Amino acid sequence: MDELDANGHELYAGLRYPWPQAPDSGQVREVAAGVWWLRMPLPFRLDHINLYLLRHDEGWVVVDTGMNTDQTREVWEQVFERLFGGQPLLAVICTHYHSDHSGVAGWLAERFRCPVYMTAAEYRSLYVAVPEASPAGWDFVDFYRKAGFTEEHAGELYRLIQNGHFRPLHFNSFRRLREGDRLRIGARHWQVVIGRGHSPEHACLYAEDEGLLIAGDQVLPRITSTVGVHATEPEADPLRDWLTSLEHLRQLPDSVLVLPAHERPFFNLHARLDQLQAHHQAHLALLLASCDEPRSALELMAVLFPTLSGRFDELMALGETLAHANYLMAEGLLVREHHQTHYRYRRGPRTQPAVAAPGGGQALGSATTLNIPGSQPVALQESQCDRQEQQ
Numbered sequence: 281m282d283e284l285d286a287n288g289h290e291l292y293a294g295l296r297y298p299w300p301q302a303p304d305s306g307q308v309r310e311v312a313a314g315v316w317w318l319r320m321p322l323p324f325r326l327d328h329i330n331l332y333l334l335r336h337d338e339g340w341v342v343v344d345t346g347m348n349t350d351q352t353r354e355v356w357e358q359v360f361e362r363l364f365g366g367q368p369l370l371a372v373i374c375t376h377y378h379s380d381h382s383g384v385a386g387w388l389a390e391r392f393r394c395p396v397y398m399t400a401a402e403y404r405s406l407y408v409a410v411p412e413a414s415p416a417g418w419d420f421v422d423f424y425r426k427a428g429f430t431e432e433h434a435g436e437l438y439r440l441i442q443n444g445h446f447r448p449l450h451f452n453s454f455r456r457l458r459e460g461d462r463l464r465i466g467a468r469h470w471q472v473v474i475g476r477g478h479s480p481e482h483a484c485l486y487a488e489d490e491g492l493l494i495a496g497d498q499v500l501p502r503i504t505s506t507v508g509v510h511a512t513e514p515e516a517d518p519l520r521d522w523l524t525s526l527e528h529l530r531q532l533p534d535s536v537l538v539l540p541a542h543e544r545p546f547f548n549l550h551a552r553l554d555q556l557q558a559h560h561q562a563h564l565a566l567l568l569a570s571c572d573e574p575r576s577a578l579e580l581m582a583v584l585f586p587t588l589s590g591r592f593d594e595l596m597a598l599g600e601t602l603a604h605a606n607y608l609m610a611e612g613l614l615v616r617e618h619h620q621t622h623y624r625y626r627r628g629p630r631t632q633p634a635v636a637a638p639g640g641g642q643a644l645g646s647a648t649t650l651n652i653p654g655s656q657p658v659a660l661q662e663s664q665c666d667r668q669e670q671q
């Protein structure tokens with residue numbers, strides 16, 4: 281039995297959860313005045329996404345939408361009827377372009393003739409993320425061949441991502457969100473806080489007065505957001521962006537109630553940021569320690585993720601492995617060489633004397649340290665756009 285405090289909050293793995301139970305699938309719960317948590321089903325092992333519905337004047341604003349499925353639309357119909365009570369949807373906000381967040385933004389916008397707010401990089405990503413062409417292009421196959429997969433295997437991965445569920449409905453215009461923008465929604469002001477690494481320009485919303493943070497996938501409890509390198513940008517270094525973003529979020533007070541897109545709302549933001557950073561440090565160390573002999577990305581994936589079930593897991597796990605490998609290459613700790621059809625990774629020339637890790641644990645790679653972003657905190661900008669207050 282997990283521990284409960286005097287307020288009935290659940291204490292688990294260093295975090296405090298005010299609601300020990302999530303709403304049932306398709307149901308809502310009010311988590312702050314005028315802020316409703318909707319548990320939207322997803323057709324995956326991760327079987328839900330949390331959407332947040334915000335009262336605004338004579339209508340509603342929604343943050344994220346669910347995936348492009350009939351089930352999603354059915355749940356929305358019930359929400360319109362039972363919660364909205366005939367009032368309109370006035371705006372859609374998408375934290376980022378991933379299909380569980382933006383899947384039916386186009387449908388909602390069309391139905392209510394309302395604007396969709398998101399960052400520019402996320403909007404553009406909608407139009408490149410899911411390739412239309414079939415079969416896979418040479419660069420897609422090349423990417424997976426170099427990682428150690430066969431051409432046939434690469435083809436299977438390609439067919440998987442062409443699934444229509446991953447294809448959000450298009451919409452032809454958007455309103456741009458930028459770092460520091462302030463949105464008035466109902467009686468509250470929400471400040472846009474941008475994170476990167478999980479997606480290109482992910483928007484979180486922070487209500488300073490009440491200490492609320494709608495975090496999207498930028499901070500999740502218990503599970504970690506994927507940070508991956510994929511075929512569209514093989515030389516990307518998203519882990520660097522991600523770790524920098526964790527430090528950016530650390531500028532927010534530890535006391536905020538985090539409203540995440542998966543799992544349950546929680547307190548102890550800073551502890552969670554520590555945990556996420558430690559998770560990636562451990563993966564970096566493990567990857568480095570596995571490269572005394574040259575290894576393919578496929579072999580390294582099996583070290584980092586020994587239990588994978590199915591092709592979708594492989595797609596995510598390989599992306600994550602390459603994110604850590606690219607980070608280490610940029611640090612000079614790993615080098616990559618061509619070997620027959622694929623790349624092999626081995627330790628690079630840069631080494632430093634061993635430094636004891638905090639708490640007496642082993643230092644990374646036992647003989648190296650890493651330049652993890654964090655020593656130079658990024659300050660939250662003052663609002664750039666007060667005059668552009670948006671609904």
Ligand SMILES: [Zn+2]
Pocket residue numbers: 376378478479497
């Ligand atoms: Zn996401």
